[in-house]
Amino acid sequence: xxxxxxxxxxxxxxxxxxxxxxxxxxxxxxxxxxxxxxxxxxxxxxxxxxxxxxxxxxxxxxxxxxxxxxxxxxxxxxxxxxxxxxxxxxxxxxxxxxxxxxxxxxxxxxxxxxxxxxxxxxxxxxxxxxxxxxxxxxxxxxxxxxxxxxxxxxxxxxxxxxxxxxxxxxxxxxxxxxxxxxxxxxxxxxxxxxxxxxxxxxxxxxxxxxxxxxxxxxxxxxxxxxxxxxxxxxxxxxxxxxxxxxxxxxxxxxxxxxxxxxxxxxxxxxxxxxxxxxxxxxxxxxxxxxxxxxxxxxxxxxxxxxxxxxxxxxxxxxxxxxxxxxxxxxxxxxxxxxxxxxxxxxxxxxxxxxxxxxxxxxxxxxxxxxxxxxxxxxxxx
Numbered sequence: 001x002x003x004x005x006x007x008x009x010x011x012x013x014x015x016x017x018x019x020x021x022x023x024x025x026x027x028x029x030x031x032x033x034x035x036x037x038x039x040x041x042x043x044x045x046x047x048x049x050x051x052x053x054x055x056x057x058x059x060x061x062x063x064x065x066x067x068x069x070x071x072x073x074x075x076x077x078x079x080x081x082x083x084x085x086x087x088x089x090x091x092x093x094x095x096x097x098x099x100x101x102x103x104x105x106x107x108x109x110x111x112x113x114x115x116x117x118x119x120x121x122x123x124x125x126x127x128x129x130x131x132x133x134x135x136x137x138x139x140x141x142x143x144x145x146x147x148x149x150x151x152x153x154x155x156x157x158x159x160x161x162x163x164x165x166x167x168x169x170x171x172x173x174x175x176x177x178x179x180x181x182x183x184x185x186x187x188x189x190x191x192x193x194x195x196x197x198x199x200x201x202x203x204x205x206x207x208x209x210x211x212x213x214x215x216x217x218x219x220x221x222x223x224x225x226x227x228x229x230x231x232x233x234x235x236x237x238x239x240x241x242x243x244x245x246x247x248x249x250x251x252x253x254x255x256x257x258x259x260x261x262x263x264x265x266x267x268x269x270x271x272x273x274x275x276x277x278x279x280x281x282x283x284x285x286x287x288x289x290x291x292x293x294x295x296x297x298x299x300x301x302x303x304x305x306x307x308x309x310x311x312x313x314x315x316x317x318x319x320x321x322x323x324x325x326x327x328x329x330x331x332x333x334x335x336x337x338x339x340x341x342x343x344x345x346x347x348x349x350x351x352x353x354x355x356x357x358x359x360x361x362x363x364x365x366x367x368x369x370x371x372x373x374x375x376x377x378x379x380x381x
Contacts, residue, residue, distance in 0.1 A: 147304075
């Protein structure tokens with residue numbers, strides 16, 4: 001069964017809308033395309049069935065949740081962030097069904113996402129949606145229910161870094177932290193994220209991160225050596241890092257994608273950085289590379305920390321397309337990017353738990369999806 005087909009269809013839909021948005025000159029027609037894109041995005045995610053893997057943990061958490069869990073650390077389902085617990089409790093008091101929590105969370109996510117795009121003066125929203133689905137957006141929306149909200153709150157807090165309003169920024173970060181603990185990494189970014197990197201420094205950081213990753217040098221082992229750990233502790237660190245470093249795999253398409261993105265940003269650095277808020281985006285992309293490559297031996301941690309900065313992908317690819325002057329070159333890059341999005345969807349969506357269905361159109365029941373997940377899912381997938 002071609003589980004990727006629904007995802008290929010929605011990527012193609014947003015790709016077509018993106019193309020029409022660029023081609024049409026009628027303002028009302030462009031506005032209609034944007035409205036239609038937002039509606040499709042919302043329906044696709046808000047009314048999804050029980051997809052991917054983490055929904056079972058959230059469903060168990062939601063079914064056991066009580067008001068007293070808000071004031072105790074002995075939560076029954078390992079989710080302790082007070083902001084998310086309170087949101088879930090409020091939803092449960094209205095409709096005691098996990099699907100309703102998903103609808104509410106998606107409503108918050110969509111509102112914050114669109115608000116951010118409008119504030120960044122991004123007109124071609126369907127292009128961003130296409131890139132969002134391709135680059136970790138499905139994982140964020142389907143599996144990372146808490147993290148998604150914190151990411152979208154952070155996106156809207158970036159304007160406070162530009163305005164140098166530390167009070168509002170810290171309040172936003174505290175709100176992020178109330179939904180996911182990984183948001184603690186956002187706090188110190190107020191002091192560095194607004195500083196413009198030299199294009200050569202940007203390129204050098206990426207090159208170092210890439211070389212560090214494929215050299216199989218251990219970040220943890222290097223730190224341990226610098227701190228002088230020896231004896232039993234040193235041996236354990238060495239054994240640990242050898243095991244995890246050996247598990248690193250070379251991804252040809254992933255490497256080409258990142259090299260291509262970095263090269264194009266380097267070439268069009270001035271044009272991109274002149275746009276509103278793009279210095280922040282380039283710096284966030286740099287942080288993404290650091291988290292993805294330098295912490296690569298810690299696979300889950302590396303991926304989770306990288307994902308909180310993946311939004312830079314969704315914005316910068318569109319900026320590159322707009323920065324290209326020659327129309328034919330613009331079309332060629334757009335076509336290649338679209339085909340790559342299809343390739344990613346086709347390659348990554350191939351398990352039964354990823355099969356898309358929608359509750360508005362008769363999606364499979366919770367019990368059926370749980371059975372499918374238990375029978376077919378393996379941890380290494």
